[in-house]
Amino acid sequence: MSTNGKPKFAMYWAASCGGCEIAVLNTGEKILDVDANFEVVFWPVAMDAKYKDVEAMPDGSILLTLFNGGIRNQENEEIAHLLRRKSQILVAFGSCACEGCIPGLANLSSTEQIFKAVYDSVTSENAQNYRPQFHTTMPEGDIHIPKFYPVLRTLDQVVDVDYYLPGCPPESHQIAAVIDLVIQVLNGQASLPLKGAVIGAGQSTVCDDCPRQRNVKTIKAFRRIHEVEELDPELCLLEQGIPCNGPATRNGCGALCPKAGAQCIGCYGPANGVVDYGARLISAFASVIDSNDPEEIEQILDQIPDPAGQFYRFNLAGSLLRAGKPAWKQ
Amino acid sequence: MSEQFEPILVGFTCNWCSYRAADLAGTARVKYPPNIRLVRLMCSGRLDPAFVIKAFAEGADGVLITGCHPGECHYLEQNYKALRRYLLLRRTLEQMGVEPERLKLVWASAAEGVKLAHEISTMVEEVRALGPLDWPRWWNENGFHAVVEEQAQEVTA
Numbered sequence: 001m002s003t004n005g006k007p008k009f010a011m012y013w014a015a016s017c018g019g020c021e022i023a024v025l026n027t028g029e030k031i032l033d034v035d036a037n038f039e040v041v042f043w044p045v046a047m048d049a050k051y052k053d054v055e056a057m058p059d060g061s062i063l064l065t066l067f068n069g070g071i072r073n074q075e076n077e078e079i080a081h082l083l084r085r086k087s088q089i090l091v092a093f094g095s096c097a098c099e100g101c102i103p104g105l106a107n108l109s110s111t112e113q114i115f116k117a118v119y120d121s122v123t124s125e126n127a128q129n130y131r132p133q134f135h136t137t138m139p140e141g142d143i144h145i146p147k148f149y150p151v152l153r154t155l156d157q158v159v160d161v162d163y164y165l166p167g168c169p170p171e172s173h174q175i176a177a178v179i180d181l182v183i184q185v186l187n188g189q190a191s192l193p194l195k196g197a198v199i200g201a202g203q204s205t206v207c208d209d210c211p212r213q214r215n216v217k218t219i220k221a222f223r224r225i226h227e228v229e230e231l232d233p234e235l236c237l238l239e240q241g242i243p244c245n246g247p248a249t250r251n252g253c254g255a256l257c258p259k260a261g262a263q264c265i266g267c268y269g270p271a272n273g274v275v276d277y278g279a280r281l282i283s284a285f286a287s288v289i290d291s292n293d294p295e296e297i298e299q300i301l302d303q304i305p306d307p308a309g310q311f312y313r314f315n316l317a318g319s320l321l322r323a324g325k326p327a328w329k330q
Numbered sequence: 331m332s333e334q335f336e337p338i339l340v341g342f343t344c345n346w347c348s349y350r351a352a353d354l355a356g357t358a359r360v361k362y363p364p365n366i367r368l369v370r371l372m373c374s375g376r377l378d379p380a381f382v383i384k385a386f387a388e389g390a391d392g393v394l395i396t397g398c399h400p401g402e403c404h405y406l407e408q409n410y411k412a413l414r415r416y417l418l419l420r421r422t423l424e425q426m427g428v429e430p431e432r433l434k435l436v437w438a439s440a441a442e443g444v445k446l447a448h449e450i451s452t453m454v455e456e457v458r459a460l461g462p463l464d465w466p467r468w469w470n471e472n473g474f475h476a477v478v479e480e481q482a483q484e485v486t487a
């Protein structure tokens with residue numbers, strides 16, 4: 001802990017959308033508590049600072065770093081190592097850092113497929129078929145841009161992580177609670193949770209917080225929500241054939257989506273004790289299907305046209321397999 | 331000089347049927363290739379899809395799931411549950427680049443030692459033809475950058 005003045009705070013974004021930063025700002029006046037208790041030394045979205053400023057800081061001099069985003073390229077990786085060195089407490093903040101999230105879905109595609117989608121789609125003007133060159137020699141000298149890696153990795157696949165704060169993005173009241181906890185720790189009124197703990201979330205599943213009733217009903221068809229004429233407001237969505245990811249997903253959001261009549265898509269990541277998020281959902285979905293006939297089961301399964309996307313929407317990079325084979329065997 | 335690729339298969343067997351079938355094959359001296367590692371479960375319904383995914387993630391080239399014939403599960407309908415899990419898992423894995431031939435479901439009663447041995451031999455040859463899956467290579471400690479470099483060389487070579 002710094003002896004002169006306030007403890008230091010940093011927040012960084014790697015491969016992410018910026019939603020995590022908005023969620024922090026959404027804590028409202030809580031942000032003033034951060035300012036009152038911390039010296040913000042590095043936070044690219046909020047203030048101007050250079051990487052070399054961070055490099056110049058003594059190792060371990062930042063008390064708390066919230067790191068959001070996955071590790072997609074060389075720059076993300078270098079900054080992850082840098083901030084790990086400089087920080088006492090490194091938090092994987094949000095789904096991308098914890099488990100890969102939506103950017104991690106690109107782990108189903110090869111680098112060439114990704115570049116095609118980015119540089120050759122109908123929305124890009126690229127008649128000369130330009131591609132990023134990671135290394136270019138110019139008369140004035142060599143130019144490097146960060147290398148693009150074949151897959152996206154989670155923060156803890158690259159550096160040691162102290163805590164995980166899940167959610168896409170984390171709910172603001174959960175962030176506020178974590179800020180309160182850290183301030184209490186600073187004042188000696190609380191102690192830190194065990195290293196590796198998931199903070200700012202619950203310890204069970206979205207189903208546990210969901211008010212909908214489960215009657216062990218089984219189904220003959222999966223349907224998308226707009227295809228359902230009348231949704232039963234009380235009954236479990238999965239038991240109405242709506243592919244809800246609640247059974248495998250960690251609680252912490254207050255079951256926002258099923259309460260509003262939409263399926264949980266899993267943004268809080270795997271619940272406690274879930275070895276593989278998709279595997280848990282495959283079990284759950286297989287249990288509600290009312291058929292023992294292989295052909296009929298296949299017909300019902302046709303109604304889940306994108307199983308990998310359904311079962312690993314937020315968790316692919318953090319899953320046991322981490323990526324599809326096309327990302328590797330190019 | 332390339333040696334013949336020996337695939338590694340993990341086989342999940344049910345205590346009441348396929349595990350005994352494998353045992354019977356052994357006592358009757360019916361031969362099947364040593365490429366398969368059998369794991370005994372109490373019932374195919376115990377098969378958590380995570381077992382299969384973990385097997386692939388840790389280096390299996392193929393996974394064989396076995397259970398009692400339909401209608402003969404000792405825990406009533408659990409083998410149907412295994413069937414539904416298997417069909418859904420196979421679709422998911424296929425999207426991730428795991429060929430469907432690498433995951434199989436076979437029903438085998440305790441008396442069907444010869445049938446099980448035959449299924450194992452067939453699957454070993456099918457997976458051999460596909461070649462190694464080699465999943466962990468990409469994720470070994472420090473392996474990531476080695477593989478990235480290797481691929482970069484392949485591209486420029």
Ligand code: SF4
Binds near residue numbers: 207213238244245246
């Ligand atoms: S599956 Fe979805 S709708 Fe059903 S109880 Fe769980 S969270 Fe609620």
Ligand code: SF4
Binds near residue numbers: 249
């Ligand atoms: S219900 Fe599911 S998708 Fe919706 S906010 Fe909660 S965890 Fe995220």
Ligand code: FES
Binds near residue numbers: 344346347372396403
């Ligand atoms: S007891 Fe053999 S499959 Fe259930």
